[in-house]
Each structure stands twice: as C-alpha cells, then as structure tokens.
Amino acid sequence: xxxxxxxxxxxxxxxxxxxYFTLPTYSYSFxxxxxxxxxxxxxxxKLSGSIKDYDRVFDIEAVYDDKTTVTNAIFEIKQGVVxxxxxxxxxxxxxxxxxxxxxxxxxxxVKLIGSNELKPQMAKTLQVSWTGKIxxxxxxxxxxxxxxxPFSTGWYTFxxxxxxxxxxxxxxxxxxxxxxxxxxxxGQLIAYALKVKEALIKYNALHPGDELKHNDGTYVGQxxxxxxx
Amino acid sequence: xxxxxxxISVFISIITTSCLKDLTNMDLIEVDPIIIxxxxxxxxxxxxxxxxxxxxxxxxxGSSNLSxxxxxxxxxxxxxxxxxxxTTKDLMYKITEAPxxxxxxxxxxxxxxLTNLKAFFSWYVTVNAIFGEGLIVADTKDGINSDxxxxxxxxxxxxxxxxxxxxxxELYSVNNGSKINGLVKSLAFMNYNNVKYVTILTNNSILxxxxxxxxxxxxxxxxxxxxxxxxxxxxxxxxxxTNQHEYIVNNGKIHHRFGQNVLYGYTYLFDQTDYxxxxxxxxxxPSGPAGNLYDEKNNRFLLLPSMTxxxxxxxxxxxxxxxxxxxAFDPKNMGDKTCLNxxxxxxxxxxxxxxxxxxxxxxxxxxxxxxxxxxxxGYSVHDISNNTDIAQSKFYTGSTAxxxxxxxxxxxxxxxxxxxxxxxxxxxxxxxxNGEKITGMKMHIRNGTMFLPSLTAPDDYSQRRSxxxxxxxxxxxxxxxxxxxxxIITIPIETLGVGGLVIDPAYMRTFSGFGKITAFNFQGA
Numbered sequence: 001x002x003x004x005x006x007x008x009x010x011x012x013x014x015x016x017x018x019x020y021f022t023l024p025t026y027s028y029s030f031x032x033x034x035x036x037x038x039x040x041x042x043x044x045x046k047l048s049g050s051i052k053d054y055d056r057v058f059d060i061e062a063v064y065d066d067k068t069t070v071t072n073a074i075f076e077i078k079q080g081v082v083x084x085x086x087x088x089x090x091x092x093x094x095x096x097x098x099x100x101x102x103x104x105x106x107x108x109x110v111k112l113i114g115s116n117e118l119k120p121q122m123a124k125t126l127q128v129s130w131t132g133k134i135x136x137x138x139x140x141x142x143x144x145x146x147x148x149x150p151f152s153t154g155w156y157t158f159x160x161x162x163x164x165x166x167x168x169x170x171x172x173x174x175x176x177x178x179x180x181x182x183x184x185x186x187g188q189l190i191a192y193a194l195k196v197k198e199a200l201i202k203y204n205a206l207h208p209g210d211e212l213k214h215n216d217g218t219y220v221g222q223x224x225x226x227x228x229x
Numbered sequence: 230x231x232x233x234x235x236x237i238s239v240f241i242s243i244i245t246t247s248c249l250k251d252l253t254n255m256d257l258i259e260v261d262p263i264i265i266x267x268x269x270x271x272x273x274x275x276x277x278x279x280x281x282x283x284x285x286x287x288x289x290x291g292s293s294n295l296s297x298x299x300x301x302x303x304x305x306x307x308x309x310x311x312x313x314x315x316t317t318k319d320l321m322y323k324i325t326e327a328p329x330x331x332x333x334x335x336x337x338x339x340x341x342x343l344t345n346l347k348a349f350f351s352w353y354v355t356v357n358a359i360f361g362e363g364l365i366v367a368d369t370k371d372g373i374n375s376d377x378x379x380x381x382x383x384x385x386x387x388x389x390x391x392x393x394x395x396x397x398x399e400l401y402s403v404n405n406g407s408k409i410n411g412l413v414k415s416l417a418f419m420n421y422n423n424v425k426y427v428t429i430l431t432n433n434s435i436l437x438x439x440x441x442x443x444x445x446x447x448x449x450x451x452x453x454x455x456x457x458x459x460x461x462x463x464x465x466x467x468x469x470x471t472n473q474h475e476y477i478v479n480n481g482k483i484h485h486r487f488g489q490n491v492l493y494g495y496t497y498l499f500d501q502t503d504y505x506x507x508x509x510x511x512x513x514x515p516s517g518p519a520g521n522l523y524d525e526k527n528n529r530f531l532l533l534p535s536m537t538x539x540x541x542x543x544x545x546x547x548x549x550x551x552x553x554x555x556x557a558f559d560p561k562n563m564g565d566k567t568c569l570n571x572x573x574x575x576x577x578x579x580x581x582x583x584x585x586x587x588x589x590x591x592x593x594x595x596x597x598x599x600x601x602x603x604x605x606x607g608y609s610v611h612d613i614s615n616n617t618d619i620a621q622s623k624f625y626t627g628s629t630a631x632x633x634x635x636x637x638x639x640x641x642x643x644x645x646x647x648x649x650x651x652x653x654x655x656x657x658x659x660x661x662x663n664g665e666k667i668t669g670m671k672m673h674i675r676n677g678t679m680f681l682p683s684l685t686a687p688d689d690y691s692q693r694r695s696x697x698x699x700x701x702x703x704x705x706x707x708x709x710x711x712x713x714x715x716x717i718i719t720i721p722i723e724t725l726g727v728g729g730l731v732i733d734p735a736y737m738r739t740f741s742g743f744g745k746i747t748a749f750n751f752q753g754a
Binding site for chain 1: 454455490494495496498500501502503540541
C-alpha cells in the first residue's frame with residue numbers, strides 16, 4: 001500500500017535541438033567585388049527545436065571528398081552561431097582568391113558537426129562554390145521572379161552591365177542572417193529590373209531577328225524574356 | 230420585577246431619544262452660486278497650431294467676493310490627456326496641442342476655495358496644423374528665384390468658415406534660409422496616412438518639402454529609387470481622392486509613387502517602342518484605367534497601369550473598333566498633334582486640348598476613362614479652331630461637373646461648351662483688370678466652400694448660397710507688370726453645364742501680396 005503511494009516524477013518533454021542547412025549550395029563570384037582578395041560568406045542554418053535566451057555555437061568542417069576541389073589554403077571556416085531568441089543562425093566561411101579561383105569554379109563540401117547543444121539534422125551538407133568568373137548567384141531563386149528562371153552567364157552579364165552594378169544583393173531569406181551582404185530592398189530590385197527590361201527592349205529593337213539569347217547552360221539558344229512582375 | 234422595570238425604562242428612554250427630531254442638517258448656510266456667463270462666446274472653436282486663443286468671460290458669485298474663486302483652463306483629449314492652459318478668469322493661450330482630426334475639449338473650472346463649490350463650462354476645440362488646407366502659391370519677385378506662399382481661406386479650406394483669409398508669405402525662404410533656385414512650373418500636394426509632401430518642380434530641379442514645416446526634405450536624385458539619366462522635370466500630379474499616388478514627368482518619362490513610398494520608382498516602360506511624355510492625367514477616382522498620357526513621339530495616347538503598380542508597363546489602347554456606334558477617334562493615332570492640356574472631365578472622361586503642330590488648328594478630344602477598355606474609347610472630338618481668341622489661348626481647365634472647357638488668354642477667360650453633336654458654344658466669361666495679365670488657370674478640385682447669389686434675391690448678398698468649391702471654382706493668377714504684383718482670383722461657376730462664371734464681383738475673391746505667380750495648387754489637410 002505504501003509502495004503504491006510512492007511519488008513518481010512526471011515525464012516532461014525534453015527538447016533535442018538541432019540545426020540544418022537551408023541551402024544545398026552557396027555560390028559566390030569575385031566579379032561582385034573585383035578588387036577583393038577575400039570574401040566572408042555566411043551559410044544559413046535553421047534551428048529545429050526551442051529558442052534560447054543565449055547564443056549557441058556550432059561547428060562545420062570541410063569534407064575532402066571528390067566534390068571538393070580546394071585545399072584549406074584558400075578558405076577558412078569560422079564557428080557558427082545561432083543567436084539568442086532566434087530560429088536562424090549562420091556560419092562564416094572566408095573564401096580566398098588565387099589564379100585557380102580566377103580562372104575556374106572551385107568547390108568545397110562542408111558538413112555540419114554541430115555542438116553539445118545543437119545536433120546536425122536533415123540537410124547536413126552544403127557545397128560552396130566560388131570563382132572569379134560570372135556564375136549563377138546564390139540568390140537567383142529570388143532574382144528569377146524579375147529576370148526569369150532561365151539563367152546563362154551572358155544574360156547575367158547583360159543584367160549587371162545594364163543595371164550598372166556588380167551584384168543584385170536581394171534575398172528575402174539570406175537577408176535574415178546576413179543583412180549586411182543582402183541589403184537590397186524589393187523596391188530597389190524592381191527598379192533595377194525595369195532598367196534592365198528597358199535595355200533589353202532597346203537591344204532587341206536594334207537587333208531584329210537576332211534578339212538576345214541565352215549563351216550557355218540549360219537554356220542555351222533560347223531568347224531571353226523577362227516575366228511580368 | 231425591579232430588573233424588569235429597569236429594562237422597560239431603559240428601552241422607553243432609548244425609544245424616546247431615537248424619536249427626537251434631528252435638526253442638525255437644517256443648520257445650513259446658503260452658498261452663492263457661481264455663474265459663468267458665456268454670452269457672446271462661440272460654442273466651439275477651430276484654431277490653428279500656435280494661434281492665440283482668447284476667451285473673456287463674466288463670472289458672478291452672488292454677493293460673495295470673487296477673490297475666493299480659483300480658475301483653471303484645461304485642454305483635454307481622449308486617453309486622459311489634460312493640459313492646464315490657464316489659471317486666470319480670462320483665457321489667453323497660444324495653442325501648442327498637436328493638430329488632430331478629433332476635437333479637444335477645453336474645460337473651464339471655477340472653484341470657490343472657501344466652500345469648494347465648483348462650476349464648469351466646456352467647448353470643443355479643433356486644432357488644425359498651422360499650415361493647413363489652402364492654396365499653395367509659387368511666385369517670383371526677381372524672375373530668377375521662387376518662393377512659396379499659402380492662402381488659407383474658406384475657398385480652399387473646409388474648416389475655415391470665416392471670410393478673413395490667412396496668408397503665409399515666403400514660407401519656403403523663411404523656413405529654409407533661401408529661396409528656390411529657378412521658377413516653379415508645377416507643384417502638387419499628396420497625403421497618404423499623414424505622410425505628407427509637396428512636390429515642387431522648376432525647370433531643372435525637383436524638391437520635396439514637408440507641408441507641416443515647409444522645410445526642404447529631399448531633392449532631385451534623392452527622390453528616385455534609381456537616379457534618372459537627367460533631372461528635366463515636366464509636371465507633377467497627385468491623386469488625392471483614392472489610393473493616394475503621384476505621377477511625375479521627368480525627362481519625357483513617367484515615374485510613379487504610391488502610398489507611403491516617398492521615392493519614385495523607375496520610369497514606366499512601354500514594350501517595343503519608346504515614348505516621350507509631357508502631359509499625364511491620372512483619374513482622381515478611377516473605376517477602370519488609372520488614367521493616360523500623351524506620347525508626343527508617336528502621336529498617341531497610352532493607358533497608365535494599375536494605380537498601385539510601379540512596375541507594370543504602359544498599355545496601348547486597343548485597335549479601334551469602327552463598328553456602330555462608331556467611336557469619335559482613335560486614341561492610338563492622333564496625327565501630327567501636340568497635347569496642350571490633359572485633365573479629368575465629366576464622367577471620368579479625359580479631356581485633351583490638342584493642337585496641330587505647325588498649324589493654328591485646335592481640338593478638344595475626350596477619351597472614355599472607364600471599363601471596358603475596348604476599341605471605342607474615343608468619345609468626342611470638337612474642333613475649336615474658330616473659337617474666339619483660341620490662337621492666343623495659354624491656359625486650359627475644366628470641371629468634372631460639366632462638359633465645358635475653359636480657356637484663357639492673357640486677359641480673358643472663355644467657356645466653350647462641348648456639345649454632343651460636336652459643336653461648341655463659346656462665351657466670354659471674365660476679363661481681368663487693366664494692366665493685369667493672366668499667368669495661370671486651374672479648376673479647384675479639393676476642399677473648401679464658395680458663395681453664389683440667391684436664386685430669388687440675387688442682389689442681396691446676405692441671402693447668398695454656400696456650395697462646396699471642388700470642381701465649381703475657377704482659380705486664376707494675374708500679374709501687373711507695372712506694380713510688379715500678383716494676385717490669385719477665384720471665380721465660382723454659377724451656371725453649371727455652360728461654364729457660367731459668376732458675374733457679380735462680390736462672389737469672387739482676390740488674394741494679393743504676391744510676386745509673379747508661376748504655379749499654384751491645393752494643399753490638403
């Protein structure tokens with residue numbers, strides 16, 4: 001009877017917080033800042049679990065598999081942070097530049113290690129690519145609403161030249177963790193897109209029968225069109 | 230038994246005592262009432278920020294001495310706001326309350342310090358911004374630089390019932406330390422959720438000022454999300470009645486801003502072919518297209534995109550449909566004509582005054598401005614080439630309340646009825662005083678009131694009728710070269726339908742004290 005009355009602790013839910021990459025790839029081109037020798041990018045992660053009222057750190061590491069084409073001489077991985085009271089975190093990677101970078105696209109696979117407080121979950125790997133050449137920017141998933149889904153280096157070169165900029169740093173998602181890099185507003189992007197659209201109209205009017213076409217990639221040979229936005 | 234008798238006697242004594250008449254509360258001293266005499270004082274007030282408010286009252290306190298009275302004036306508002314604004318019998322207060330569409334309650338409390346007896350009286354007080362509704366007048370005194378002035382009068386201000394105008398002169402230079410470089414050619418006020426700006430255009434500059442302080446806030450490239458290729462301003466128009474937005478013509482292109490966006494977006498594009506615009510007309514309450522513009526390069530009208538869009542392109546008018554009922558003209562193909570004036574007319578039609586470029590041929594084209602947008606948008610054409618003095622015409626305007634065009638030469642205003650059969654009847658309606666020249670003309674389209682003669686006793690001004698002045702009041706500016714003075718003159722339309730301007734000068738109003746007026750427009754609340 002006495003044993004039947006023994007106090008039993010109530011089982012409480014215990015959070016098992018984790019983090020995961022929100023992107024499978026992250027690309028950067030030094031054409032965005034021609035004079036720079038390094039660039040610090042911030043790979044975004046998302047928290048699975050409860051927020052805390054203090055910063056939590058985590059680590060990532062390079063994976064030297066057949067997809068990684070660089071040595072640690074041209075990159076530097078920093079410790080990641082999920083800030084207090086936030087579901088979004090990031091980890092900084094310093095990308096460096098050399099002749100190989102300027103003439104090709106180099107790749108680095110990274111893997112989430114996590115920490116005692118943050119376990120890697122789901123999307124644990126991400127491929128970073130960087131180059132001194134024009135490549136599809138990591139925020140094309142946002143730019144495509146204004147410039148069209150098909151990407152080619154010729155079209156992107158046209159966009160940057162006619163907009164008069166070296167990049168269009170607008171991203172509705174990346175700006176959450178790196179607002180310094182992704183500072184452009186949607187209003188500014190629309191204005192640039194209209195400027196490019198105006199230039200495209202003029203180009204095509206001056207080249208009847210030889211309208212601007214995608215010069216490489218999946219859509220090579222297809223006439224460039226811009227959506228209504 | 231003895232105890233019982235004792236209890237009975239005690240009980241009787243208690244009963245007896247309790248039945249004694251209590252006379253203590255009848256020992257009263259009659260207190261003299263405090264009477265606040267408000268005769269001659271308005272029941273409510275409409276004031277402007279920084280106005281001085283004076284109220285003189287008569288207080289009586291029976292035969293008692295007034296020296297025992299204490300006074301308190303407070304301005305009160307919803308949410309517990311209470312501001313003591315006076316402690317003497319008469320109020321003399323410089324209004325510092327924030328302008329608000331909700332009235333304050335001014336409460337006067339008199340307290341007898343000897344008896345604590347109180348008396349109250351209250352008034353509703355509406356506080357308007359010091360630079361409130363009115364007419365902004367841009368003028369120049371040296372022919373090189375400009376200044377801004379504000380006329381706050383009942384013609385342009387619905388809250389201002391009195392007939393004494395309040396005119397603020399040289400507001401721009403007083404508040405910015407210098408005049409506007411250049412001559413103002415166009416200006417517009419816009420208010421969206423209390424984000425207010427006045428846009429000022431000179432030949433080579435665009436300024437945005439705060440109409441509360443008249444201080445310069447932004448200039449030229451700062452006004453655009455992307456700086457345009459050149460600052461070459463044309464005109465500015467604000468749409469104030471619905472979904473407040475603004476169009477500006479710069480360097481032959483249209484830019485737009487909507488709502489609380491202060492900056493103009495990139496120029497409106499038109500697919501395939503370029504355009505050059507000098508005149509644009511947004512409809513104040515569109516129920517279809519937002520308005521249109523005239524493309525001087527390709528001699529055609531183009532439709533403005535949705536009023537809330539800064540990114541959609543201009544739209545071509547549909548291919549003309551000449552089936553019965555045949556449209557009057559094809560907005561896509563206007564021939565070798567330039568647009569002199571583009572303005573909203575009756576039933577949301579857009580009225581375009583056009584001239585053949587190298588010939589003295591003048592026309593009025595009206596384009597349907599409502600849905601459906603089809604090949605029958607050309608509503609009417611009036612050839613006004615033979616109208617009196619049309620070749621000397623410089624200014625044009627019209628009302629949405631009638632199908633009439635007003636045109637003005639240097640000295641005269643004519644009305645021209647735009648009859649359905651394509652004919653028109655022209656009448657001289659107004660001639661300026663000797664030595665004066667008209668420098669501008671515009672229909673007032675916003676708040677305010679005006680008076681017209683009584684129908685039964687037109688010569689008796691006391692029996693005048695009051696009307697809203699929107700689309701009923703022609704505003705002109707004049708200049709006397711000899712005296713170097715400019716005026717604003719307002720002339721009500723007495724007979725709608727024929728452009729019958731009032732003849733009796735008692736119903737016109739003149740506001741003077743300006744230099745040469747180069748532009749004017751309403752300032753809203």
